[in-house]
Amino acid sequence: MQTPQIQDPRAASIPVVAHADVVVIGGGPGGFAAALRARREGCSVILIEKFDMPGGVHTSGLQGAANAGVGGIHTELMARFEREGCIYTADERNLPDWAGNPLSHYDHYLPPGSPFKRASFNPDGAGSVMVNMLEEAGVQAIYGASFVDVVMAADGSERRITHAIIETVAGRQAVAGTVFVEGTGTAEVVARAGAPFVRGGGRQPETVTTDPTQRPIPGGLLWIMSGIDFAQTAAYQKRENDPALSKLINRARAAGDIPPELYRPRLATQGVYGDHYIGHPTVDMSPIQGPGTFILWQNVPYEWALHMDEDAEHASRAKRELRRLIDAEARFLRQYVPGFQDAFIAHVGRYVGVRDGRHPIGEYVFSIDDARQERRFPDAVTRPMTKTFFWDAYKRYTFEVPYRCFLPREVSNLLLTGASLSFTFETIFMVMRNFPWCTQTGEIAGLAAARSIRQGIGPKQLQWTEPLF
Numbered sequence: 014m015q016t017p018q019i020q021d022p023r024a025a026s027i028p029v030v031a032h033a034d035v036v037v038i039g040g041g042p043g044g045f046a047a048a049l050r051a052r053r054e055g056c057s058v059i060l061i062e063k064f065d066m067p068g069g070v071h072t073s074g075l076q077g078a079a080n081a082g083v084g085g086i087h088t089e090l091m092a093r094f095e096r097e098g099c100i101y102t103a104d105e106r107n108l109p110d111w112a113g114n115p116l117s118h119y120d121h122y123l124p125p126g127s128p129f130k131r132a133s134f135n136p137d138g139a140g141s142v143m144v145n146m147l148e149e150a151g152v153q154a155i156y157g158a159s160f161v162d163v164v165m166a167a168d169g170s171e172r173r174i175t176h177a178i179i180e181t182v183a184g185r186q187a188v189a190g191t192v193f194v195e196g197t198g199t200a201e202v203v204a205r206a207g208a209p210f211v212r213g214g215g216r217q218p219e220t221v222t223t224d225p226t227q228r229p230i231p232g233g234l235l236w237i238m239s240g241i242d243f244a245q246t247a248a249y250q251k252r253e254n255d256p257a258l259s260k261l262i263n264r265a266r267a268a269g270d271i272p273p274e275l276y277r278p279r280l281a282t283q284g285v286y287g288d289h290y291i292g293h294p295t296v297d298m299s300p301i302q303g304p305g306t307f308i309l310w311q312n313v314p315y316e317w318a319l320h321m322d323e324d325a326e327h328a329s330r331a332k333r334e335l336r337r338l339i340d341a342e343a344r345f346l347r348q349y350v351p352g353f354q355d356a357f358i359a360h361v362g363r364y365v366g367v368r369d370g371r372h373p374i375g376e377y378v379f380s381i382d383d384a385r386q387e388r389r390f391p392d393a394v395t396r397p398m399t400k401t402f403f404w405d406a407y408k409r410y411t412f413e414v415p416y417r418c419f420l421p422r423e424v425s426n427l428l429l430t431g432a433s434l435s436f437t438f439e440t441i442f443m444v445m446r447n448f449p450w451c452t453q454t455g456e457i458a459g460l461a462a463a464r465s466i467r468q469g470i471g472p473k474q475l476q477w478t479e480p481l482f
């Protein structure tokens with residue numbers, strides 16, 4: 014049945030409330046760094062952000078993993094987080110029994126008892142630092158503003174964006190700009206501009222599919238639990254020879270205290286990227302913020318095949334069901350697991366993160382073959398980088414990324430960043446989606462925007478000849 018339609022009677026009159034050289038939509042690590050760099054290069058910059066702080070998945074989404082600085086704004090950020098007391102580091106002294114523990118999201122593979130260092134930043138503290146950094150630089154950030162659409166104009170053989178349409182407490186407003194930056198993490202600007210992309214779960218570019226059962230790698234909602242006495246948990250694991258808490262999980266399942274979606278086996282045998290994100294057979298957590306506080310992951314069950322970036326009912330279902338699962342997990346932990354009896358839900362992420370959303374098709378689509386062939390490009394944005402490709406039997410390749418991956422097809426004045434770069438799914442997932450790299454991509458986009466504005470040309474005419482990092 015066709016969905017009934019109405020005409021929006023006010024569609025023709027939207028107030029244009031601001032104009033800037035560079036308009037960045039979405040303030041995740043990519044959008045944040047793009048805004049900061051473009052402003053520091055002398056451009057006027059507006060950043061549109063749905064929530065109350067930049068940082069995206071890593072702040073509003075609670076991800077919070079801190080890494081050694083990789084240069085530029087990322088190094089500056091990590092130093093500032095440290096200086097402002099936002100970094101917490103767990104190691105073998107304050108968290109013995111963590112290395113090699115099956116409950117550890119990141120450190121389970123280490124030999125038990127070995128030294129380790131797990132640094133994280135406090136998501137809300139770090140978000141405030143990022144708010145201040147934008148303000149100090151003179152970026153005009155509009156928080157609580159949802160980007161909903163674009164206005165386009167012809168531009169030679171392509172089209173350019175003239176305005177971003179946003180929704181604020183004042184209703185619909187338009188923001189005009191010369192260059193726009195895609196920072197939504199789900200290529201929402203690309204989609205609204207009508208530029209090409211591959212849906213989550215699709216393989217790019219050979220097998221673009223509209224199959225409704227096509228399953229993206231599931232997104233997830235992160236949450237924080239405080240008041241955990243992990244020494245008690247570790248003592249139980251040893252005393253009862255129950256490293257993965259299987260005995261407790263089985264007992265709770267038999268009593269009907271665990272919903273079927275919790276603690277499911279990994280699906281690595283089903284030809285999907287199963288080892289990490291599809292099914293967590295036990296409690297999965299990582300230390301964050303301070304002693305006794307851990308972040309936990311609640312993923313969408315893979316079988317639900319939710320496209321949370323493009324289907325409102327899917328997005329709503331994920332929010333609803335994942336909160337239900339978090340409540341159920343917290344109840345199980347408190348009731349059954351030693352060390353958790355006084356624990357409580359301290360925080361639930363502001364949104365369900367999308368891991369495998371739209372993948373824009375740019376002037377160059379970086380594929381796994383580019384990595385395998387260790388290709389070099391005349392428009393490389395970085396010096397050769399060496400990365401481990403989990404999708405490719407954990408092989409390590411050294412390669413460059415061309416500037417053309419930042420340029421979406423069919424739109425002349427939009428630059429891509431972060432998880433919305435023109436990369437095939439296999440290359441972006443796990444390999445090219447981390448906070449340091451996403452911050453670098455933002456800085457590259459911010460510099461490209463500023464250079465093209467200075468030269469009076471579009472980002473696609475810009476000659477990129479020197480790697481930035």
Ligand SMILES: Cc1cc2nc3c(=O)[nH]c(=O)nc-3n(C[C@H](O)[C@H](O)[C@H](O)COP(=O)(O)OP(=O)(O)OC[C@H]3O[C@@H](n4cnc5c(N)ncnc54)[C@H](O)[C@@H]3O)c2cc1C
Pocket residue numbers: 038039040041042043044061062063064066067068069070071073076078158159160161196197198199201232233234235365366367368430431432433446447448451
């Ligand atoms: C659940 C989950 C767990 C992850 N775990 C890890 C991990 O352990 N390690 C790792 O390195 N990477 C991890 N990632 C990947 C990493 O977080 C992302 O690749 C990275 O954050 C992408 O950065 P980004 O700047 O492109 O977008 P995002 O971080 O997604 O930020 C997008 C920003 O845009 C804003 N926005 C979106 N739409 C709109 C709109 N319409 N209007 C206004 N604002 C909007 C959002 O509020 C957000 O602030 C994880 C991702 C997810 C989803």
